[in-house]
Amino acid sequence: MTVIEVTGVSKAFRIPSVRRDTVREHMLGLLEPRRFERLQVLDRISLSVKRGETLGIMGRNGCGKSTLLKILCGVYTPDSGDVTVRGPLTPILELGVGWNPELDAIDNVCLVGAVMGLTLPELRRRMDEILAFAELERFANLKLKHYSSGMASRLGYAVAFAAVRDVLVLDEIFAVGDAGFKAKCEERFRQLHAAGHTIVLVSHVPHIIGHFCDHAILIDGAHITVQGTGTEVAAAYVGMLTGTALAES
């Protein structure tokens, strides 16, 4: 059964010659019209992921990987094309999730967990487990503004891993924490993978894509340029980068 189906998805951003974010700037700039450059990030991207598969996505910085993930997660709206996700989706985007710095870990877990689809009884039942995974039991009542970025990211991973019901979307997996926490994330990831969860994973690390992904895609110039097994796409990615490096030298 196909869980994720992306058909002809395109996304472009309008980049202004001068950025104007305020009423004042718009008023003062009335007589100086701006030029807009159209940046096509994704152009008619199509892909599908079956239940229990792990899809890897690779590509250079700025090639549109994160934009594609955000479209999959419903954070961005595509300009055209269709996205169908048959099942609850849990995202971990941009190295963790966002937090309210004025709230402690428990309240933030409730807030973010609820956004990710967990009910309050579920959250209360699993709170100790989440804090233990993040290794933050001692700091449960500390406001997030006093957390280091690593502590906050660990909490993000812990909530998201607890919230997974069917589909997991990961942007740059295992990029936070010390070696022990990374090992724990890898272990949890393997459990989810082995248990048959559908996973979409973005990474720059070839061995992660090669090792964990059943199939993968390489995005370049707003298109999918290579599709294949994780190992094939990881090799193509390395080839693309080294080819570029050779050409530049």
Next chain:
Amino acid sequence: MTNASAGTEIGPVPADRLRADADAAAGRARAGLVWTLIRTDFKVRYYGTVGGFVWALLKPLTMFVLLMGVFSFLFASEPNYKLNLIIGLFLWDFFAESTKVGLTSLHAKGFLLSKAKCPSWILVVTSISNAVITLAVFIMIILLFLAGAGRMPSVAGMLMFVVYCVSFILIVMGFALGSSVLFLRYRDLNQVWDVVSQAGFFLAPIIYPLGILPERFHFYLYLWPPTAVIEFSRDVLVRGVIPTATAHACLAGVVAISLGVGWALFRRLAPRAAEFL
């Protein structure tokens, strides 16, 4: 396997169970989100204590005492000046506070919007919950004040007052929906609104009786929504009269316009809100 794994039910939920549970679970999660947003907003704003809440009430109460001290001499001929002042001031405080918070609500909760799919209208609507709680306390204080003055309104009058307060909440909700998405594109809109709000305080007949202005200007003052709500509330609570059906129709029209315009703007601009965070 590590001891502290973040999940006991590791396998994916079967497809048929997923479908059956999806709607109910989404509803429960959404209810949980609404409750958590209201609870955490209260906690942040009032430091999670009753003392913090009482502290926040001191601002309009202090304003009331100060303005009453100064203007009750100026309008000494107005027999109901104090009663009118407390009604106007408390209703205005709700309007000023809720519009200010509502305008920046999406930006303030941007951390929830940019990392996961989140029903953004819930973030906006719940943002004014604290102001609504404060309004409920104000209503109690107003009724106590009226009772203390021996001017307890009729049940019909109190019910009409509640209807006006609900109308006011809906007007603010429409404003919050529209302005919250505009604020993401125009980041000084809160400063513009501060100026409008400051002027609006004097435009609405809060510290002065509407009657001191020539009648030909009244229509223009009523175009400013707080004027209608404040004056209608004074009618039913203090003057003991029910405004005309036409007046009620106009108020209903303002509510409909505010909600309609706010919702239309929100529907058009909210889908791309995350791109402007």
